[in-house]
Structures are given as structure tokens and as C-alpha cells.
Amino acid sequence: MTAGKALLEAAARLAACGVDEPGPNAQWLLADAMGVPRLRLLSEPGLPVEAAALRKFKKGLVLKEQGLPLAYILGWQDFRDIRIKVDKRVLVPRPETEELAGLAAAFLRTRSGELLALDYGAGSGAIGLWLAKEFPALRLKAVEKSARALACAAENAAALGLAGRVEFIKASTLETVAGPVDLIVSNPPYIPTSVIPGLAPEVLSEPRVALDGGGDGLDIAWMLVRLAPSKLKKNGALIMELGGAQAKKIMAAMPDAVWKEKRTHKDLNGIERFVFAVLNDK
Ligand SMILES: C[S@@+](CC[C@H](N)C(=O)[O-])C[C@H]1O[C@@H](n2cnc3c(N)ncnc32)[C@H](O)[C@@H]1O
Structure with missing residues (x-):
């Protein structure tokens, strides 16, 4: 053959x-x-x-x-210029999340000195570990609710030689995570619960906790918007990936008294997907 x-x-x-x-x-x-x-x-x-x-x-x-995702069969997914081990414990990192990581990197390039970043809902660790690889002075808090996903992130950090700069934190709210950090980046679960049953079988083979964002899909995003100000340094940024129409809704609810430089970014498919905001220094 x-x-x-x-x-x-x-x-x-x-x-x-x-x-x-x-x-x-x-x-x-x-x-x-x-x-x-x-x-x-x-x-x-x-x-x-x-x-x-x-x-x-x-x-x-x-x-x-x-109906198994290709990345689960191969056991890996390329994410920007790193290879991430993936299996059923974690969501397969998506191309648009590579764009989210790029936005986070652009923000970090405006900062100087030691950098502390927090990847909320780290999953495989793709976003935060790529940032840690890109910024040698960066320390990372990888926060994750799922112990199984956190174990996968730790394996990836070790394989990439980054474990020494990463703190792995098992938490289901930002409240218990110590700050302040320069950046909170997150690709939270953002699919409304009612939409989940209609998803493609391939997507349904990924962990439900990585997909289900609650009634409006925004449970974690609302929590991050509420709590991030108490965890960010002044002029620190919150950068999130969300679904279509969600980014503008979230941004509209971020008060000008708290946030500045608020904007949404389109992904390469033209979907308004990313929320970017900097904490006021007032
Ligand atoms: C959409 S996945 C993103 C995974 C990875 N960051 C990526 O972009 O490929 C969302 C992640 O958030 C985690 N998660 C869900 N609810 C959470 C919560 N309340 N607190 C912390 N992490 C949570 C899930 O386990 C999952 O790993």
C-alpha cells in the first residue's frame, strides 16, 4: 500500500x-x-x-x-509555536485562542520588569504556557477548577521546561486567588447550557466543564469582571475570549469608573470575540 x-x-x-x-x-x-x-x-x-x-x-x-477530535487521537495540538499535549481531560485549544494569546502578548510588551500573569481556566495550559515561553521574565498563575485539567497543564509545563515559573492553583473562583497580577487572561467556558445538547459529537467529547458557561454562557466572565479589579495591579489588563455577541454585552457592563481602554477585538473570522480592558490607575 x-x-x-x-x-x-x-x-x-x-x-x-x-x-x-x-x-x-x-x-x-x-x-x-x-x-x-x-x-x-x-x-x-x-x-x-x-x-x-x-x-x-x-x-x-x-x-x-x-467522532473523536483529531488532537485527542494524535495526543497533541500545536498552539502558536509550542506543541501542547491534549487528551480527554482538557479542551482542545482552538485557533481563535491563539489570537487571544497574541492580544495578551501585545499587552505584556507594553509592561516592563517582572511580569505576573494569571490564566483563568487554564485547561491544557496553552495560553499561559505560551506566554511564559514568550516572556522569560514572566511568572504564571495557572488557575483551574478541574484537577484533571490542572494535571495536564502541569505535564505540559514540565515538558516545555517552564514548571519553575508556574504556580498551579485549583480554584473555582478568582476570589481565593492571591493578586495583584499584571494580566488576567481567560478563555472561560462560554456556551449557554441550553445550547450544549445540540453541539457536534466531536465537541461533546470534550469536558463539559470546559464548555458550559451557565444560563447565558457568561457565568465565569461576569465573575471575572466583578473580581478582577481586586486582583489586578493598577494599569493591569483583563483580556477574555467569548462567543459572538457576548463580548460587546460584557464590555458594556464594565464601568468607566473602573476600566479604561475598553475595546472588543474581532477574530480572523470577523466575530467580535475578545474583550480587552485596563484597570484605571485612579
Ligand atoms: C474553554 S476551556 C479553556 C481551556 C484553555 N484555557 C484553552 O483556552 O484551551 C475553559 C476551562 O475553564 C475551566 N473552568 C470551568 N469552570 C471554572 C471555574 N469556575 N473556575 C476555574 N476554571 C474553570 C474548565 O475546566 C476549562 O479547563
């Missing part, structure tokens, strides 16, 4: 099961099974697929057909 033929058959099989992007999914699975870069499969379709690789590939295809 050649790589090209295996890919064609697999893509047709995934498409028949209604899997999105069957071609790229098949390529990632085969590249992983063969231990070669994905693009090599495209440039050398005549590469032979050994029996052991074919067996691993077929197992991966079955899991994909069953």
Missing part, C-alpha cells in the same frame, strides 16, 4: 461518515502513524506504508469515524 492510495481511501471513508475536512484529517493520521511530516505524504505519494503503520492508521481512522 502506498501513502497516496491509503490517503485517498481514508479520505473517502471519513467523508462518507460526515467527518469535516476528511483529507487533512487522513493526512495527519497517516503522518502520525508513519512518523513522517504530513507534507512529505503529499510530495511523495508513492511512499510505502509498512504493516505496523497501516494498523495504527486504521485504528486512528476508526476513532475519527467515532
Whole structure:
């Protein structure tokens, strides 16, 4: 069996099961099974697929057909320029969250000296660990309600050589977390509870605690807006990722007496997704 033929058959099989992007999914699975870069499969379709690789590939295809996210099958997800270990304990980091991390980095570049950042709802640790890698003077508080997710974040920190600068905090409210910090960044769960049952099976295989944001989807976001002023240094920032229409709603509820430089940012799909605000120095 050649790589090209295996890919064609697999893509047709995934498409028949209604899997999105069957071609790229098949390529990632085969590249992983063969231990070669994905693009090599495209440039050398005549590469032979050994029996052991074919067996691993077929197992991966079955899991994909069953609706498992590709990242869970591979065991990792690239996030900006770091590779994050992911499994069923954590949400798979999304491309828009890479944009959130970019906004946080742009803010941190305006600060000088030692930096203290707090990643609220850290999950796999992707946001905060990428920031820690990017800013050698940064110390990070990775706050997470799920002990299983926090363990995954700790594994990622160790694998990236960043554990010495990260404090892992198991908490379900900001209230109990000590400040003050320069930045609170968060991609909280923000899907309204009523919407959850209608989500794609792939999304439903991710932890519910990472998805369900309560009645209006904004339980954690409202809590952060309320408590962040008592945990931020003056001129510190709160930067959050939310769903469509939520960002403007949250921003409108942030009083000018407390916050300045308030703005929302669109993601690359044009969705008003990010809230940015700086704590007043008054
Ligand atoms: C949308 S996921 C984001 C995970 C990761 N930061 C990312 O962007 O990929 C939200 C995370 O918040 C955590 N979480 C949910 N409720 C929480 C709470 N009350 N306090 C702290 N963390 C919470 C979930 O366990 C989950 O890991």
C-alpha cells in the first residue's frame, strides 16, 4: 500500500461518515502513524506504508469515524509555536485562542520588569504556557477548577521546561486567588447550557466543564469582571475570549469608573470575540 492510495481511501471513508475536512484529517493520521511530516505524504505519494503503520492508521481512522477530535487521537495540538499535549481531560485549544494569546502578548510588551500573569481556566495550559515561553521574565498563575485539567497543564509545563515559573492553583473562583497580577487572561467556558445538547459529537467529547458557561454562557466572565479589579495591579489588563455577541454585552457592563481602554477585538473570522480592558490607575 502506498501513502497516496491509503490517503485517498481514508479520505473517502471519513467523508462518507460526515467527518469535516476528511483529507487533512487522513493526512495527519497517516503522518502520525508513519512518523513522517504530513507534507512529505503529499510530495511523495508513492511512499510505502509498512504493516505496523497501516494498523495504527486504521485504528486512528476508526476513532475519527467515532467522532473523536483529531488532537485527542494524535495526543497533541500545536498552539502558536509550542506543541501542547491534549487528551480527554482538557479542551482542545482552538485557533481563535491563539489570537487571544497574541492580544495578551501585545499587552505584556507594553509592561516592563517582572511580569505576573494569571490564566483563568487554564485547561491544557496553552495560553499561559505560551506566554511564559514568550516572556522569560514572566511568572504564571495557572488557575483551574478541574484537577484533571490542572494535571495536564502541569505535564505540559514540565515538558516545555517552564514548571519553575508556574504556580498551579485549583480554584473555582478568582476570589481565593492571591493578586495583584499584571494580566488576567481567560478563555472561560462560554456556551449557554441550553445550547450544549445540540453541539457536534466531536465537541461533546470534550469536558463539559470546559464548555458550559451557565444560563447565558457568561457565568465565569461576569465573575471575572466583578473580581478582577481586586486582583489586578493598577494599569493591569483583563483580556477574555467569548462567543459572538457576548463580548460587546460584557464590555458594556464594565464601568468607566473602573476600566479604561475598553475595546472588543474581532477574530480572523470577523466575530467580535475578545474583550480587552485596563484597570484605571485612579
Ligand atoms: C474553554 S476551556 C479553556 C481551556 C484553555 N484555557 C484553552 O483556552 O484551551 C475553559 C476551562 O475553564 C475551566 N473552568 C470551568 N469552570 C471554572 C471555574 N469556575 N473556575 C476555574 N476554571 C474553570 C474548565 O475546566 C476549562 O479547563
